Amino acid sequence: MKNQFTPLYRIWHWTMAFSVIGLLCTVLLRKTFLSYKTNALIIQEKLAALDVEITLESAKTIAKAIRAPMWEWHYIFAAILGISILLRLVLLFTKEAKHPVIQFLEAPKEEKLKKGVHVLLCLCIALLALSGAILYFHETLGFEKASIGWVKESHEFLMFPLIGTIVLHLGGVLMHEVKTKEPIVSKMIHGDA
Ligand code: HEM
Ligand code: HEM
Incomplete structure (x- = not known):
């Protein structure tokens, strides 16, 4: 029988699995530790303890800025997913899958x-x-x-x-x-x- 698990097929599978898991991790972080709503309240509370008053809107702006570098990874993993989709098209074209x-x-x-x-x-x-x-x-x-x-x-x-x-x-x-x-x-x- 023709081999199913050729090198390109395996590279495609693991590139896609890696990128999808990475994308899901970025969403998990966005919704939990780096949630701008939760963190804005923490920033406001901690600054209030130091006698610094800021509005909730300003606190949200700071929390979103803290989250931003992490969320860049959503787009980096998206680009890796794009590469895996191209690999799948190559597999279809070469009739490997x-x-x-x-x-x-x-x-x-x-x-x-x-x-x-x-x-x-x-x-x-x-x-x-x-x-x-x-x-x-x-x-x-x-x-x-x-x-x-x-x-x-x-x-x-x-x-x-x-x-x-x-x-x-x-x-x-x-x-x-x-x-x-x-x-x-x-x-x-x-x-x-
Ligand atoms: C989010 C991660 C993953 C995605 C999106 C994914 C996706 C896929 C897809 C679409 C196929 C079908 C391939 C085809 O069309 O020929 C496949 C096959 C397979 N995957 Fe995954 N996979 C993931 C994670 C994993 C992991 C962690 C393992 C190992 C523990 C795994 C093991 C396999 C195996 C063994 C096959 C071959 C199944 C067969 O043909 O009988 N996958 N995967
Ligand atoms: C496994 C695949 C993916 C999953 C599970 C996923 C999940 C999500 C979720 C849940 C959100 C909403 C976050 C929120 O507003 O709380 C989101 C936003 C977004 N995603 Fe994805 N995504 C995936 C792939 C992609 C890809 C391939 C792209 C392409 C660039 C992409 C681009 C975006 C953009 C532009 C936003 C809007 C961000 C914003 O409004 O700040 N995603 N994604």
Whole structure:
């Protein structure tokens, strides 16, 4: 049988996994330790203890400035995700990997669920990349920020089905290893040549 886990296929997989995990980490930090709402209150409170009064608006500006260098990583990981999408296009072009929908249609009955999860995973990532790119390049594309509020909402919402499909993917990979004893993770690292 033709090797599935070629070097380029593995580089594609791990580049994409690394960038997606990185993107999720930036969101986690934005919503927790670097939340500008929480940190603005801390800044206001600590300055008040030193007899310095500032408005909540000024405190929010400072908290957003502290968050900014971390959030730059959202765009750095986005660029790495962009590279992985280009690699997948190369794989399609060189016929090293098939389109996930074709893989799903051609899969035997027992592999339909696994391939279905791959389709959903790729769909979520593609839509997140598209909506993210529209948000990032909205000025160049000639969109008013106010008119693309729905794109931002969709971008934020898509994270939840993405997390759901990642959990299913990791669960599926683990189950495959345990049930069949085929070292599939090892193949994704070392290849199957
Ligand atoms: C967020 C991170 C991840 C994403 C987005 C992701 C995405 C994907 C996608 C889309 C495929 C299908 C490939 C195809 O179309 O041919 C795949 C396959 C695979 N992934 Fe991941 N993956 C992630 C993390 C991981 C991790 C952490 C592991 C190992 C523990 C892993 C192990 C595998 C394996 C072994 C396959 C091959 C499955 C098979 O063909 O039977 N993935 N992954
Ligand atoms: C796994 C993929 C991604 C996930 C899970 C994700 C998640 C998110 C979330 C949850 C937000 C909203 C943060 C908030 O306002 O609290 C956001 C904002 C944003 N994302 Fe992503 N994103 C992903 C990929 C991308 C990509 C590929 C780009 C392309 C450049 C991108 C660009 C943006 C932009 C421009 C914003 C708006 C930032 C702002 O209003 O300050 N994202 N993302």
